Amino acid sequence: MAEEGDDTEKTEDPTQKRLMEAIERGDVAKSQEVSTWFLMAGTAMVVAFFAPGATRDLGAHLKWYLEHADSIPADSFALKQLMWDAGVALIAITGVPFILLFLMAVAGNAIQHTLIFTSETIKPKLSKISPLSGFKRLFSSESLLNFAKGLIKIVVVSALMVAVLWPQRDRAETIIFADVLVMLQESQQLILQLVGAILAVMTIIAAGDYVWQRRKWFEKQKMSQREIKEEYKQTEGDPQIKGKIRQLRMERSRRRMMAAVPQATVVVTNPTHYAVALRYDEGMGAPQCVAKGTDAVALKIREVAKGANVPVIENPPLARALYASVEIDQFIPEEHYKAVAEVIGFVYRMRKTKGWRAN
Structure with a gap:
């Protein structure tokens, strides 16, 4: 009372x-x-x-x-x-x-x-x-x-x-x-x-x-x-409803991100705390980040990548740097071109080996 x-x-x-x-x-x-x-x-x-x-x-x-x-x-x-x-x-x-x-x-x-x-x-x-x-x-x-x-x-x-x-x-x-x-x-x-x-x-x-x-x-x-x-509540909306909507948006965004992982060229990890999935095709100006996450999300990215036979490369410094400097659907910054080019070149060389799968 x-x-x-x-x-x-x-x-x-x-x-x-x-x-x-x-x-x-x-x-x-x-x-x-x-x-x-x-x-x-x-x-x-x-x-x-x-x-x-x-x-x-x-x-x-x-x-x-x-x-x-x-x-x-x-x-x-x-x-x-x-x-x-x-x-x-x-x-x-x-x-x-x-x-x-x-x-x-x-x-x-x-x-x-x-x-x-x-x-x-x-x-x-x-x-x-x-x-x-x-x-x-x-x-x-x-x-x-x-x-x-x-x-x-x-x-x-x-x-x-x-x-x-x-x-x-x-x-x-x-x-x-x-x-x-x-x-x-x-x-x-x-x-x-x-x-x-x-x-x-x-x-x-x-x-x-x-x-x-x-x-x-x-x-x-x-x-x-x-x-x-x-x-x-009248002006900004109910906080509980706004939180629920934000949660649904995050889940929807996460599902879209996970759906893009199988199209990635490589996944760079830390090995478990960070994971950044990159896609690169001939004719692209620079590799593109299609997914990234930490901890549980990083583990899920690794699982999806392995299930789709996408190479998973452990490179802790590069994984942390990419996670901090690039957002999803963005191209990687110029300062990371050399390091990422070495990783993608390594992946291309390994692809010549039939049935090769990085883990």
Whole structure:
């Protein structure tokens, strides 16, 4: 029972295949704090670079409408044209800031993981509409942790607002009675100070939360030893089946090799540890190895060769050298030409003796 429990406990690091499958399902490490940080950074950029110009242009348009309110036609066509012109002007003024915020939102996700397009997250699941599952998610440890983080952020942001705005309370009173342009400039400075302070704190929060979310996601992908074995079987095949197939291939190859021994010209041995069967016919560029083996295989080669009246010559140095340097169906290396030529020449001379058989 203990072994079974250990075998199913998720203690092993996930494989690359497991991680890729999770990413394809849309299950990725994502920190909402990082996305929030990018949105706030985008807001700061909008306030710093686009807010003054956008406010000035909007003010100019509104001023024109107010100054010419009595001369604007009130018929339906004129009102439609007025609404169209106002909409186009609003889009022209606020379009770039909204595009910037959109790009920052995308960057907040893209920097954490590659963009993924999957339908897994929108597939209907009973667990999503089950009251019991919803209740469990509502009061799960993760929900409570998110609730605690939300409270901490509210407290931190509130404290920052007080720390930034409280020293400026006298200045804020004078802004109320100032000119509109002065009011906008002063408000912009205060907003930038506040957003800058919040960004400084959010940088630490976002970095810590991303590390935490990444670690939690990695822990969730961990596998048991049984899952690793099953994945290996799926990708690489069952080791027992692969071993059986390898054994059958070796036996089939050995049978083909033994079938070629009777066509050999000579078998060079060591005398029992090594055996290399060579074939040489007139017109061949070099002798060819048709079979080789050690120990039991070498003994079998000798038996087949003797049964087929193939000469068996004992030459231990040459047998070892040929076994190490040539594979089956390959021609012998050039450095062994002389030694093999002497053996084959000896065999040819002995063939002149009728009924001769080397052993």
